[in-house]
Amino acid sequence: MYKAPRGAADILPGEQPWWRHIERTAADLCQRFAYRRIDTPIFESSALFHRSVGEATDIVEKETYTFDDRSGDSMTLRPEGTAAVCRAYLEHGMHVLPLPVRLYSLRAPMFRYDRPQAGRYRQFHQVNAEAIGDAGAAVDVEVIELAWRLFETLGLRNLSLLINSIGDPACRPAYLDALRAYYQGHLASLCGDCNKRYHTNPLRLLDCKKPTCQPFAQDAPRSADMLCEPCRDHWRQLQDGLRILSIPFAVEHRLVRGLDYYTRTVFEVQPPEEGGQSTLGGGGRYDGLIQQLGGNPTPAVGFACGIERLILNLKRQGIALPPESEAFAVVACMGDAARPVALKLAADLRRAGLRAVLAPSGKSLKAQMRYIGASGATHALILGDDELRQGVVAIKTLATGDQRLVPLADAPAAIAL
RNA sequence: GUGGGUGUAGCCCAGUGGUCAAGGCGCCAGGUUGUGGCCCUGGAGAUCGAGGGUUCGAACCCCUUCACCCACCCCA
Numbered sequence: 001m002y003k004a005p006r007g008a009a010d011i012l013p014g015e016q017p018w019w020r021h022i023e024r025t026a027a028d029l030c031q032r033f034a035y036r037r038i039d040t041p042i043f044e045s046s047a048l049f050h051r052s053v054g055e056a057t058d059i060v061e062k063e064t065y066t067f068d069d070r071s072g073d074s075m076t077l078r079p080e081g082t083a084a085v086c087r088a089y090l091e092h093g094m095h096v097l098p099l100p101v102r103l104y105s106l107r108a109p110m111f112r113y114d115r116p117q118a119g120r121y122r123q124f125h126q127v128n129a130e131a132i133g134d135a136g137a138a139v140d141v142e143v144i145e146l147a148w149r150l151f152e153t154l155g156l157r158n159l160s161l162l163i164n165s166i167g168d169p170a171c172r173p174a175y176l177d178a179l180r181a182y183y184q185g186h187l188a189s190l191c192g193d194c195n196k197r198y199h200t201n202p203l204r205l206l207d208c209k210k211p212t213c214q215p216f217a218q219d220a221p222r223s224a225d226m227l228c229e230p231c232r233d234h235w236r237q238l239q240d241g242l243r244i245l246s247i248p249f250a251v252e253h254r255l256v257r258g259l260d261y262y263t264r265t266v267f268e269v270q271p272p273e274e275g276g277q278s279t280l281g282g283g284g285r286y287d288g289l290i291q292q293l294g295g296n297p298t299p300a301v302g303f304a305c306g307i308e309r310l311i312l313n314l315k316r317q318g319i320a321l322p323p324e325s326e327a328f329a330v331v332a333c334m335g336d337a338a339r340p341v342a343l344k345l346a347a348d349l350r351r352a353g354l355r356a357v358l359a360p361s362g363k364s365l366k367a368q369m370r371y372i373g374a375s376g377a378t379h380a381l382i383l384g385d386d387e388l389r390q391g392v393v394a395i396k397t398l399a400t401g402d403q404r405l406v407p408l409a410d411a412p413a414a415i416a417l
Numbered sequence: 418g419u420g421g422g423u424g425u426a427g428c429c430c431a432g433u434g435g436u437c438a439a440g441g442c443g444c445c446a447g448g449u450u451g452u453g454g455c456c457c458u459g460g461a462g463a464u465c466g467a468g469g470g471u472u473c474g475a476a477c478c479c480c481u482u483c484a485c486c487c488a489c490c491c492c493a
Binding site: 001003006057058059062063079080110112114115116117118119120121124125126193207208209210257258259268278279280281282304305306307308309310332334335363364365366367368369370371372373374377380382384385386394396398401403 | 418419443445446447451452453454466484485486487488489490491492493
């Protein structure tokens, strides 16, 4: 028996209502924030992700699906969305558009070669939003607001918004020096990973979750305390903006995030319960990325949110799906004479915009009715010799059991409610 | 990459060495004349994850392997 690849899941019909709900909510919201939809390929030149996300990050070091295509070019299944959107921005010369360019993606598949776990998959899907071309903190606030409203609209409660500023090329070197100086004396007490991070990616030292390393991170110098003037202004405006919008946040100075391209603002949204992975969504500013990819210096902010984790948390919080009630007619028939009439009737109902199918043929009326009852139909339409003679169809409303005879031509109207 | 747990019909699962592997859900058919949901009856459906070993005999014991789940790590 073949099975879905490890960490990849079928999204079965029964789950689709959750996806639909989230996608509609996100699309409506993005629309209201004037974001326009973009879909990018699920694979790109490996170099795009390697250079943008950072060679020394976990994502690139051990989680990418990379392969050579038949012409020998190295390709990578995208592990995140931002780099690809930036590539598309540059490739299509979107800098000539009024800036910022606001873009979003829906159900965008991402691939990371992790060990699967609750809320973690090798293929997962994100809602993404990127605002490219505006350095103002108001756009950071906007992106965070968009994220926050998405969770709010879906009905999630008790989420935490964590924010931090990790500075920019002007002030980060000094901060990294301070961080290294602080950690230097503690290296012997730190875990192996942290010793490696000390050299390759000192920011990530703060990120270590090991109980032995945590106290050091807690007392480490804070990037937000060492920002240069412009970054400090930006950082302050970000917080002011969030307060104006009454979006509750907590400053988490250990929040650095796992991608190299972030500058200044980073943020994460976390659900109340542990387990099933603690991050629902996150993002930040990446003012250097577009230039790094070969474009003019262009500031940008973005946000990504995991749909599987959204669904996990919606279920966990007992949030109900909005009802999707819709008339659904199933046509049962008896006898050979009725068959063509039933076929035509079902087709007519569909052409009238209704959902309608035939009950399985060759079964007793009882069996057809059983099928209809189990199928989720709202109406059973019955065609037999009696109805045929009169040019009518018996329409039974399943919920109430009421049944009446209706001229064939009136059937669509009788069901439409 | 590391650790723990679990693998018995489509699904949930009972069954820890001995006749045809139990039950529930679901599915199919019936419960007399053309009607669902409740109820009743019957039926189909399992190489007991796979491979090897121990034994007169294994779903049950041992080894190997695979898969899934959970956690670490990391992140969505």
